[in-house]
Amino acid sequence: MADKSFNAFEMAQAQFDHVADMLKLDEGTRSLLRFNLREYHMSIPVRMDDGSVKVFRGFRVQHNDARGPAKGGIRFHPAETIDTVRALAMWMTWKTAVVDIPLGGGKGGVVCDPHHLSMREQEQICRGWVRNLARDVGPLRDVPAPDVMTSPQHMLWMLDEFETIRGERLPGFITGKPVGMGGSLGRTEATGYGVVFTIREALKELNIPASDTTMSVQGFGNVSQYAIELYQQVWGKVICVSSWDQADQTSYAFRKKNGVDLQELRSITDRFGGIDKAKAKELGYEVLPGDAWIEQDVDVLMPGALENQITAANVKRISNRVKIIAEGANGPTTPDADKVIKERGIFLIPDFLANAGGVTCSYFEQVQCNMNYFWEKDEVLGKLDTKMTSAFAAVSELAKKRKVYMRDAAYLIAIGRVAQACKERGWA
């Protein structure tokens, strides 16, 4: 995010242009979808704990809502930029479309560093953000959710402010709330489990017996942990996991060739997903450089935490044994590396398909909130499995039918659906 040479929005537009050519989209539709429908910029004044007033910059971008209310997270980050938010909003449009849920795409953010803000100050930012946008968001317009450095607590403050302004209870305004306060069971596990559902389908597609497979994972946050949990419960072994070390300001990879023990690793992990390397050594893990996760002799690679993890510089280190790359994180593969993966014939499950379990479950949360009737966890996860499996099948079938790369097939489906919705509404 902090890399100034990299403009995420330009990359998102380039991806769109490529697919628009394949779809032979007309000029009007291209112009509509290359940019956001709406964009809000705001200043949020907050009286700090020391009595001073500080003004924070905030954004909300609604890329497209032709298929339903905009949906996307709110990020708190000191290096946030409007272009990043624009790109992410566009990707959200494609993500909701590829899993065929009736939502559009949006994203929001505030330039701030929560590490240096008290909870009261963070609450004031949340409430200020909502006060600025109360007329332009809502259950039927734009539904925010947690994202980088925002939590269920932030969502509750935002909901409370929104309901106070509107004078009614509207739990469907925001998702990612705590269970019991309008949150959905299964939400915590949804993204990680969703990735594994797609890996399962890919293994079937490639006719590889799942029980014999191994996987290496980048990152040890929520997505990775639940992906490892489900993968190891049913199928193969995860032999390597990388994580960020806050003290050393670098990442390490932790390897155990007969399979990592998830509970063991969780017990030595801090709240940011950092694994204690000394304790890991004591438990028999090999501690390797952070990017060693990519060169493991495994069947599946899952980049699960950060963008730009598979690059032109390291893509050649991917083992010949690797058959599948499942992008659990957003944008983990740079375009250069993507070309190499495509040429090598590795089966790629693109990010906005693989990690769509999170937004799908957010959609379920919204539905439950709007009904004020909450489902059992197995009902939520059953629906999630069905949605993810159907989305994978549609993308995979198109990829085979048109002999295109999986990422291109996913974009073709997603952009095609959004373009169609715009046309039917008479927007393009």
Added chain:
Amino acid sequence: MRRRQYSPHHGTLSRFDRNVRPAAGRFTYIGSGELGGKAHGLARVQGVLDAKLRDAFAPAITVAIPALTVITTDFFDAFMKQNGLKEVAYSESRDDVIAHAFQRASLPVQLVGDLRAIVEKTHLPLAVRSSSLLEDAMFEPFASVYGTKMVPNNQPDADSRFRGLADAIKYVYASTFFRSARNYMKATHHSTMDEKMAVIVQEVVGTRFGDRYYPHISGVLRSYNFYPVSHAQPEEGIVELALGLGRTIVDEGVSWAFSPAYPRIAPPFKSTQAMLKNSQTRFWAVNMGKPPAYDPICETEYMVTADLGDAEFDGALPLIASTYRPENDSVRIGIGEKGPRVIDFGPILKADMLPLTELLLQLKDVCEDMLDTMVEVEFAVRLARDGGAPAEFGFLQVRPMVVSDATVDIDPEELVGDGVLLSAETALGNGVLDDIRDVVYVRPDRFDIMRTSEVPDELERVNAALVEARRPYLLIGFGRWGTTDPLGGIPANFGQISGAKVIVESSLPNLPFVLSQGSHFFHNVTSFRILYFCVRHDEERGIDWPWLERQPVRFAGELVRHVQLSSPLRVKVDGRTGRGVVLHD
């Protein structure tokens, strides 16, 4: 304990595939655990059934195992572990407390997607049955110990159908730990900890008639007949048929029983009137209509009963029923005339309008050969829309039937005289017992037909203590043991009397009960070699109540008494003649 490992990775089974529609004879599994006894039995016979019987009677009858999917035991383990259910499961909690705890738990995530696929592919009612590791293993009959639940699966939205199926699976899982199952385990010297449950999800054989869905015929075929009538021989077996779902036969003991070798010979009713009174008048169906009150811990949540008038309205009776003619006190085959209907399957058994008995005879041979033992087979038959042929014969389950081969001779003179506690000409089972020192009986002086529902609770306490002490006992009660109608006898389940080695049911002068002759627990009675006596008050031989009253009392409850004897009883039953006697010093 004998345990067999039933791996699904063999035979004709295939892994469940969400993209393949279910079809009769299609047998799939989800998971990598074991199939459980019931599913394993079906897997073993499937190939032979296909080869030898599927089209042997076509086009009149085709034979198949209805489409089914087995959820293997590893999901049971995961469900218990992930939801932390061991504490409540192994507690002494009430059944409803356990069932509610299981309902609140979540099914494993690896399973739920496939369950959704099942309900999205079929809209037919589904039977969710147990298939436990211990169930149905040879000499270890767990028939009817665990729950079976029917779900209509006809709601318009898949979410409701999914919910119904998920609730039913949780109910079957919970039933592993219900009190009756726990008592049963103790009686058979098993531990609940040894038990693992696979679940069978199977399409229900039947036809939809408005708000009801049921098979025209349900039946049980057994290799050995302890009550051979007329020319029939025990080895020729016995068939019980009923209209509607099999619950009527298995749980209520109402059926039309006959030897498949002599299908024209009716059960030995005393008169046509007795036949009218004692043959089936109501039947069970799956409720396809207005959803009932939500009650996921009730086994019959989605089931309804209806009477013969409803079945006739449905058009289900042409091959099933005959008609009573009051003018000459006779029964005429079929329903061509007006009059009371009798479910005697006359058009099939007497007028040969469907080769069902020929099929059953062959089926008996095929299953006995395949399993190399005597068998008990459950089946259901769907007739054509007009109630006639062609028919579909759904093979539901097969399990071994245990028959003692010891020869016991009892002379008629032995049935009366000093030292006889009780005797009967209609005893069930075969063998001699010399180790019964405890007698538990419903007190004749306190017996009140309006209080029969209170008896099982007292019995359960006594039974639990005797099972714990490993003391087999003789049990005496009035009316039908295990009846669901409290006015018809003692509505106990088998778990509540599981330690009894000898069971006696008796009529009373003022209450001339129709005795069950063991039908409620038939499989348990035969498999555990329980000796079953039916004693009629109006026969010469009765029960020596004064002698019992003189014995040392261990427990005297409001309605039940337990006496402990200084020397053991000698119990003898001759399975060939049906004679039985209990002798004391």
